[in-house]
Amino acid sequence: MTNQISLAQGRAYLAIPGPSVMPDAVLQAMHRPSPNIYDGELIEMMPALLEDLRRVARTRHNVAIYIANGHGTWEAALSNVIAPGEVILAPASGRFTHGWAEMAEGIGAQAEVIDFGPSAPWDINRIADALRADTAHRIKAVLAVHVDTSSSIRNDIPALRALLDDLNHPALLMADCIASLGCDRFEMDAWGVDVTVSACQKGLMTPAGMGFVFFNDKAQAKRVTMPRVSKYWDWQPRANPEIFYQHFDGTAPTHHLYGLRAALDMIHAEGIEHVWARHERLAQAVWAACEAWAQGEALHLNVTDRAHRSRAVTALRLTEARGTPLREYTEFNLGLTLGIGLGMEDWDGCFRLGHMGHVNGQMIMAMLGGVETAMAALNIPRGTGALEAAAAALAK
Numbered sequence: 001m002t003n004q005i006s007l008a009q010g011r012a013y014l015a016i017p018g019p020s021v022m023p024d025a026v027l028q029a030m031h032r033p034s035p036n037i038y039d040g041e042l043i044e045m046m047p048a049l050l051e052d053l054r055r056v057a058r059t060r061h062n063v064a065i066y067i068a069n070g071h072g073t074w075e076a077a078l079s080n081v082i083a084p085g086e087v088i089l090a091p092a093s094g095r096f097t098h099g100w101a102e103m104a105e106g107i108g109a110q111a112e113v114i115d116f117g118p119s120a121p122w123d124i125n126r127i128a129d130a131l132r133a134d135t136a137h138r139i140k141a142v143l144a145v146h147v148d149t150s151s152s153i154r155n156d157i158p159a160l161r162a163l164l165d166d167l168n169h170p171a172l173l174m175a176d177c178i179a180s181l182g183c184d185r186f187e188m189d190a191w192g193v194d195v196t197v198s199a200c201q202k203g204l205m206t207p208a209g210m211g212f213v214f215f216n217d218k219a220q221a222k223r224v225t226m227p228r229v230s231k232y233w234d235w236q237p238r239a240n241p242e243i244f245y246q247h248f249d250g251t252a253p254t255h256h257l258y259g260l261r262a263a264l265d266m267i268h269a270e271g272i273e274h275v276w277a278r279h280e281r282l283a284q285a286v287w288a289a290c291e292a293w294a295q296g297e298a299l300h301l302n303v304t305d306r307a308h309r310s311r312a313v314t315a316l317r318l319t320e321a322r323g324t325p326l327r328e329y330t331e332f333n334l335g336l337t338l339g340i341g342l343g344m345e346d347w348d349g350c351f352r353l354g355h356m357g358h359v360n361g362q363m364i365m366a367m368l369g370g371v372e373t374a375m376a377a378l379n380i381p382r383g384t385g386a387l388e389a390a391a392a393a394l395a396k
Contacts, residue, residue, distance in 0.1 A: 003195040005030045011387035015367045016339040017149050017179065017313035018202040026205055030255040031260035037252055043244045045261060052264040053212065055066075056272060057177070058187035058194055058205070061216040064238035067253045070178040073197040073211035074103045078141075080215070081172060081195065081222045085107030086140045089171070091122045093155060094148025095343025100176060101143060112139070118151045119345060120307040123161050131169050139281055140222075141172040141195075147180040152315035152344035152352065153303055153326055154184060178202065182267060183356045185314035185317050186278045194219045201277075203312065205263040210256045213247065226380040266358075267392045281394065282364050286314050288389035289368045289381035293375070297366035297382025298322070303349075312356035313339070321348035322380055329374040336370040 014021060035042045053063055066076050082088060085384055087110045090101035095118070101111040114126055130140065147154050164173060174195040177186050181196075182203025187270070188196050195215045203206035213235055215223075223229070223236065237246040245252070267275055287306060293299045302315035318326060325343055329335040341350020353371075355364055367392050375382050 006333050008041065008331070008333060008334060012335040012337065013363070014337050015354050015357060017152075017352050017354035019208050020202050020205060020354060021359060022207060023205055023263065023266060023361075024331040024342075026207075026259045029357070030207075030259040032238040033256070035254055037245070037254065040043065040206075042254060042257065045257075046105070046244070046247065047372065049257065049261055052268060052271060053260075054214070056182055056212050056264070056267060057198070057212075058272075059189045059214050059216070061189070061198070061214060062220065062235070062239040064213045064215070065253075066213070066233075066238070066250060067209065068209045068211040069200075069201075069208060069290065070197065070199040070211055071099070073199060073213050074100045074128045074176070075107065075182055075364055076211070076214075076235065077174060077195050077197050077213045078104050080226065080229055080235050081174075081219055082107065082109045082140060082348045083226055085110065086327060087138045088141045088143055089127075089139045090114070090143040091115060091127050091155075092145075093121050094118055094145065095150030096148050096150060096178075097143065097145045100145065103287065104143070114121060114176065119153075119302050119304075121153050121303075121305075122155050122160070122204075124156070124163055124177045127160065128163055128167070131167050131171070134169070134286075137170055139169070139171045141174050143174050143176070145176040146186060147177070147310040147312060148182055149179040149313055149352075149383045151317065152310045152313045153308055153312045155308075156178070157186070158191045165192070169353070171280060179310065179312055179356070183274075183279045184317075188214055198258055199299065200263075203357050204260065205266070206259045207258060210253055210260065242371065257292045257357055265342060276311075278360075279356070282310065282359060282361065285361070285364050285370065285390040286353055286355055288393040289371075289386040290316060292384065292386035292389045293382040294370075296381035298381040299375075312354070314353045314355070315341075315344075315346075315350065317341075317350050317353065318380065319349065321346070322378065323351040324348040324382070325378055326371070326374045329349050329377055333343060333377075333384060334370045334373060336367060338371070346396040354381065365390060365394070
């Protein structure tokens with residue numbers, strides 16, 4: 001690589017699974033002086049912003065905004081409904097479910113984890129066995145990661161809701177949609193989700209720093225019974241403030257709110273159904289290329305069944321620990337940054353392609369072309385016709 005002439009000049013492409021590509025409209029909306037946080041346009045824009053945020057999550061219920069990343073919203077959601085000593089169930093299909101369960105343990109809860117490994121979706125029958133055995137209803141919530149960003153597995157939230165209903169189990173259904181909101185189809189109310197956590201830096205196309213907790217009446221009823229909730233994490237004043245500053249328990253994340261306003265305008269101008277369809281088509285192009293490369297037997301998709309793949313991120317493995325050299329090549333020689341193999345034991349063999357948020361067909365073809373170039377430069381065995389397969393997927 002030392003003799004390679006770098007072609008990385010020009011605008012770089014951050015093709016990691018979050019933070020995602022920031023639209024110019026979002027960046028321009030944020031490029032402004034600090035506003036008055038006590039009166040005026042910032043306060044006046046909040047009701048419509050909250051309503052448009054709920055529209056993306058497909059809910060008519062409450063939303064609380066936190067100056068936090070996704071991990072912060074994990075703790076915020078748990079702190080409002082899970083008391084010390086209570087039990088949560090965490091069906092894990094990647095690193096992030098383990099992280100959320102660890103967060104629950106950190107606030108004094110007991111976590112029961114069902115680990116399906118890093119490459120398999122939930123087995124509903126195993127989850128059913130755990131819930132069926134809980135005759136005393138000790139389990140107060142099920143922590144359900146919709147899309148695990150590390151593994152790129154997309155889990156079946158409606159099937160989990162149906163299971164809870166069939167067993168008449170009262171546990172709250174809590175969904176992590178940090179990687180899926182605004183990318184994969186998600187419908188909080190129609191799917192019977194009680195608490196949804198998300199963040200702004202992926203499908204919502206806003207620089208990292210804000211997180212969201214959506215909650216319904218069932219979750220609020222549990223909040224009322226809590227022996228205590230820390231003042232900062234308490235979602236009640238944030239979702240139903242008497243005065244503006246209570247939305248944030250202090251100074252608002254002013255410029256993030258302006259950026260989010262612009263991002264929501266873009267999402268609703270496109271239409272959420274079209275946003276989902278666009279991510280579906282772009283993901284099919286990524287999969288087509290990867291499946292062609294996999295014929296060379298050096299590259300493997302982490303999720304074999306398309307039905308369980310995220311439309312926002314694709315996790316891949318390369319034999320002989322060649323994932324890290326491939327990422328280094330694309331970044332330093334092409335200006336293309338790919339995602340690390342987060343949460344995988346064979347870290348150096350793994351990498352991830354982010355295809356979420358503000359991306360289109362020509363960007364996806366450029367990303368795939370960059371990977372093809374790196375594989376050629378590094379003499380990585382691969383099947384032929386990958387870019388042609390991706391083009392066909394986009395053209396159909």
